[in-house]
Amino acid sequence: MTKAFTDRSAAGCALAAQLVRLAPKPPIVVLALPRGGVPVGAEVARALGAPLDLLLVRKIGVPWQPELAVAAIVDGQPPDIVVDNETMAATGVDNDYIQAQARQEMREIERRRSVYLGSRTPIAVEGATVIVVDDGIATGTTMRAALTALRRRHPARLVLAVPVAPSDTLALLRAEVDDVVCLAEPFPFHAVGLHYIDFHQVGDEEVVAALAAANTSRPPGAA
Numbered sequence: 001m002t003k004a005f006t007d008r009s010a011a012g013c014a015l016a017a018q019l020v021r022l023a024p025k026p027p028i029v030v031l032a033l034p035r036g037g038v039p040v041g042a043e044v045a046r047a048l049g050a051p052l053d054l055l056l057v058r059k060i061g062v063p064w065q066p067e068l069a070v071a072a073i074v075d076g077q078p079p080d081i082v083v084d085n086e087t088m089a090a091t092g093v094d095n096d097y098i099q100a101q102a103r104q105e106m107r108e109i110e111r112r113r114s115v116y117l118g119s120r121t122p123i124a125v126e127g128a129t130v131i132v133v134d135d136g137i138a139t140g141t142t143m144r145a146a147l148t149a150l151r152r153r154h155p156a157r158l159v160l161a162v163p164v165a166p167s168d169t170l171a172l173l174r175a176e177v178d179d180v181v182c183l184a185e186p187f188p189f190h191a192v193g194l195h196y197i198d199f200h201q202v203g204d205e206e207v208v209a210a211l212a213a214a215n216t217s218r219p220p221g222a223a
Helices: 008-022 039-047 084-090 093-118 141-151 167-175 204-216
Strands: 028-032 052-054 057-062 065-072 080-083 127-131 157-164 179-184
Touching: 008 039, 008 127, 008 157, 008 179, 028 039, 039 052, 039 127, 039 157, 039 204, 052 093, 052 204, 057 093, 057 141, 065 084, 065 093, 065 141, 080 093, 080 141, 080 179, 084 141, 141 157, 141 167, 157 167, 167 179
Parallel strands: 028 052, 028 127, 127 157, 157 179
Antiparallel strands: 057 065, 065 080
């Protein structure tokens, strides 16, 4: 298998080139999923002269099968809980369980926002062109919840931008957004990391540095 990308920064540069051609209408906000999506999103934000913020989302799994998502909680003002009603009905999980788990996961979201952004106020997305970036997508379950929550916040346009994802996952996610930009849709698809030469685990320090670099490199008056 040919490795499509040298590393996340290179993937972000390639993704940014495609997005520049899309000519998104300002104001533009780039939201990256930490941790792996942040180095990608930093390159996109830099190329577009847009602010970079985080899209913090936590999956709520079925009690006996944590990898099976019954809901997800997405950071925001206020936080948003997105429930998979089909999974909820099929598993018999009740709303009390989802609410309890949401409170627990929200504590982790708040911890991450504090570590990564300190006291910085989240960037408003209403009326903006919002570009959601990750380093790749596999099943798309968490991403779908995040996009559903973002749509409720009334962006003018919602764009999903990733370097690599399977075609069937993208087909499901297209219904949640206005545009999809994906550089590679390999088949068969096994794992995101297989398409990078360097796919190291991104640490907290790298996230903080990428956010700072992206947001300090914007020209004065940029969107």
